[in-house]
Amino acid sequence: MSQALKVGDVVEVLNAEEILATLDEKGELDSLPFMPEMLRFCGQRLTVHKVANKLCDTITGTGLRRMEDAVHLSAARCDGSAHGGCQTACVLYWKTSWLKRVDGPPTPEPARSERPLLPILEVNTRREPGPEGEERFRCQATELLRAAPERLPFRDLGQYVTDIRVGNAGVGSTLRTLFFGLFNRYQRLSRKFPRWLRIKGGLAWGFVQPGPHTGPAPTGTTDLQPGELVRIKSKDEIVATLTTKGFNRGLGFEEDMARSCGRTARVTGRVERCIDEKTGQMLEMKNPCIVLDGIICDGVYKSNCPRAFIPFWREIWLERINEPR
Template sequence: MTTTQPVRSTPGTVRPGDVVRVRSKEEILATLDANGRIDGQPFMPEMLQFAGRELPVSAIAHKTCDTINRPSTGLRRLENTLHLTGARCDGSAHGGCQAGCLLFWREEWLETTDGAPLLAKPAGPGPAATEQTLADDTVAGIADDGATLYRCAATEVMRASTPLPALEMGQYVDDVRSGNFKLLFVLRGLLVLFFNKFQALSRKLPRRLRIADGLPYPFYKGTGPGPKAEPLGLQPGDLVEVKSKEEIMAALGPNSKNRGLIFDGEMLPFCGRRARVLKTVDKIIEEHTGRMIHLRDCVILDQVTCVGRYHRFCPRAIHTYWREAWLRKIDEPNAGTPDSGPPGPDSR
């Protein structure tokens, strides 16, 4: 179990588990530019509810996945940014988006428990941003069909970050030194990274010379889709079991998708495990367009997030989306019977 402790007052020494305090609304607004941002990173209205609260640091957000480009070009570098435990976006200022993204916190918006700013930033020459500034920045425009196009930290990640090549090895040292991941976890992940680069090159070889036909590890590919599964009608709190890899592959097409929703390799370690439904997901903001899209038969599971083992140790802890066809509802005649639960934090 991770223990929490007050953050040291020396800048640059924050680690996961340290407790920090979100600065006051007025102090935060004074750090923002005319668009409500620092270096392209927006401070969103949903973050105001955390002002004055003390929260543990969950990860040092020195990098994050590129979820904008299709296909993704990899990871992006962030500066002076943290993730805080339990501080997820509730979507209240973004049309009720249910993605529940872990928020990005610039160090300028945080202070130690004794009131020392993590990173001092003098107020700019112009007037401070206002709550209206934050509200105005949530809308990027109106589409031709009249749909609202939203703007949030997830849609703006390219503006708030810089490219981070896979072979820039210092990032992996930082993954361990920051306390985000254990050394063995990173070493195993690097073996997978280099093996998959070999796999990509091997696709130019004759098929008889390839390993698993050149598929990247962890070697999975849809074999269906099979017959459409009957909806389970899952509700928050329901106990479910993730189906086996073979059962899920039969529900996926060759592109590893089920009706447009992708099954990611990060989800494979959860096969056969049980978890509670955290919530059903009906709508999320599409990050590369800002458009709200609607989902069906989709849930997220409690304590089940991407841990970055196959995505270069991204610490963003994105919720994974599960089709009901990939799950099995578990009846609970004895409410007190414990379940096996998802992989614990020692996996990182």
């Protein structure tokens, strides 16, 4: 049952038995897993936050991929409860066949999980063990290249028409993201040109330079806790903590994150565990990362990608500030 949904539509998530009827033996529909973490939303009315018509390939780095018949719902992120406590908080993908459009307001709280589906779904949250017997997981994020196998080139103008039509982005923001895309393509080409033809050394828009450190990057631990108020340091201050490859102890600082420099936000959590999308292994962080309330990737530099990642921040990139009176 495919239906054309738009941003702002109110939908009701089907019950567990109805969703089970759409899944294959792997617990998937069109290669997209339905995960145990999604059960708590069954029977609830939620609002379409974005139409998931495309996504960034964060596994192989091939750019955008086309997704069919899927949406993201407001306040519906994975809590990792069936995947070893993963704290990435990925936005969930909902096939339109798992939803029905309804009239009326959304319901405020998720329902309790419906147990009959759990045994089937829990089996499918694991892959075969790794080479050394390590536990490996399987989730929507690890399977996205199977669920969205078709590459979506930047020059495919139909994707931007769809963005505007379904409400993912307005005309102004779409023109802006097209400008950034064209500019970045020129920048990549300009690296083959004489230096005087390059703009800021051929860097992508956002102009995040590599850092100065050839050895280990500096650390900074301030024991930030949920609820505390912080200021994101300036781009120059953060770049000063990066290696020449642009990382701080394995964590990159990207152009999307630089857009938030100078903002204040509350700490929502300390991230210590996350699943590696490429391997399915659980990564244990020696130095926890910080996630901030309201700070997400809005896809401005990535062709309006609606995936809405929550960036991870090093504590050395943040400054604790006093509560305003």
